[in-house]
Amino acid sequence: MRYLTILLGAFSVLFISCDEKKEDAFFMLHNEIDIARTEVVVISKKQLLEKLPDFDERHVLILKDTSGTPIPYQLDDLNQDHIWDEIAMAVDFTPNEEKKVIVSASAKAGQKQPQFSKMTDVHFGVGKAKPEATEVHKYTRSYDPREKDSLFFQMEGPSWENDKVGFRMYFDPRNGIDIFGKTTEEPTLHKQGLSTNYHEKADWGMDILKVGNSLGAGSIAFKHQDSLYRLTGWNGTRFEAIAEGPARAIFKMTYLDEPIGDQSYHIVHTITIERGDWFYKSDIEVHGVLNGIELVTGIVDLKENSFDTIDNSKGEKTLFSYGKQSENDDNLGMAIITNNKNVTSYPAPINGDGITNTHLLNLGNGKNHNFYFMSGWEASDTQFKTIEGFEKLLEQSTKMINSPITIQ
Secondary structure (H helix, E strand, C coil), X not given: CCCCCECCCCCCCECCECCCCCXXXXXXXXXXXXXXXXXXXXXXXXXXXXXXXXXXXXXXXXEEECCCCECCEEEECCCCCCXXXXXXXXXXXXXXXXXXXXXXXXXXXXXXXXXXCCCCEEECEEEEECCEEEECCEEEECCCHHHCCCCEEHHHCCEEECCCEEEEECXXXXXXXXXXXXXXXXXXXXXXXXXXXXXXXXXXXXXCCCCCCCCEEEEEEEEECCEEEXXXXXXXXXXXXXXXXXXXXXXXXXXXXXXXXXXXXXEEEEEEEECCCCEEEEEEEEECCCCCCEEEEEEECCCCCEEEEEEXXXXXXXXXEEECCCCCCCCEEEEEECCCCCCEEEECCCCCCCCCCEEEEEEECCCEEEEEEEEEECCCCHHHHCHXXXXXXXXXXXXXXXXXXXXX
16 A cells, blocks of 8 residues: 655644534545645554544544545554554545545444445465365465365455456466466455356456466565575465455565575565556565665566666666566556665566566565556556557656645
């Protein structure tokens, strides 16, 4: 997710009331760029309690704009202690718009939290065989689960989506990430992979990427000396769904005792997708003595494509490819957006037993990294029919990432 700049000074205007006799809270949101967009605005419970010490779980929050229209939101329990930590709201903005959002909290007996359409989703179905699978919110594996005949993973692993695009991650030593092009705004991946053939185009979309031995759509690996190590999860991998709803979906992958070079590491990969975006965000934490390892991600390079890197005004790098590289033999653009100036790109080998056929991007060393992976399929939006259209939306997405909504 994109964390937002909170301006708290002499002109702060966030006040919240749980008493109908008092004035409702309101705060001002400012879209500071000349782009219309849907943004996820996040308010922490700590910020709420600083203004409302008496607030507790019995209170029901109501968010609305000045016309009285409700604003969709969700209450996210990030640390999984069964108590919510953040309010994530999905807000539409016109270019350069300043928007007032009114917040009230009711303690009326029997009043329930408002319900909004679910626009983001994380789904992992586990069963014994098709077409039966039960959704799990936590699941751990080791070794290669494909060797177990009595174990079935719907979609071959966790999937995630918003109203624009969907993805999945292979929950086995391949650990690749695949793309599902969508032609519907509704969540749909939870219904696929049981009795449907997602390799054929349907009214909802289809699987549009061939991953092979590449890093696919933003999978992660590590470079140590001259070797590139795929995360296999052989010694233990844990999936954990964190949040989903009208605004954003979050899940976490933890790789235990992952051998890289002559040492082992715990790697935590958190993935977030927000409503209205053509991309998801990766946050990576490396636990252990680094010993010269470097994070690497990439874009599959199995079909003919135009490939380039872009530097923004701050020198931060974006890597992208475009061409008839979808499994539907039509145009697909993919990009990795970073906030990093010191990255290098190079091709993976075409053949071999390791990671192949990938536009690689080395993000350097360090214990914490993040990047964004964008996908634009022409059947999802006609702007992606041309490379110029893809580049325009890529530029807008980069600008939005670097210009979060400010709160006053």
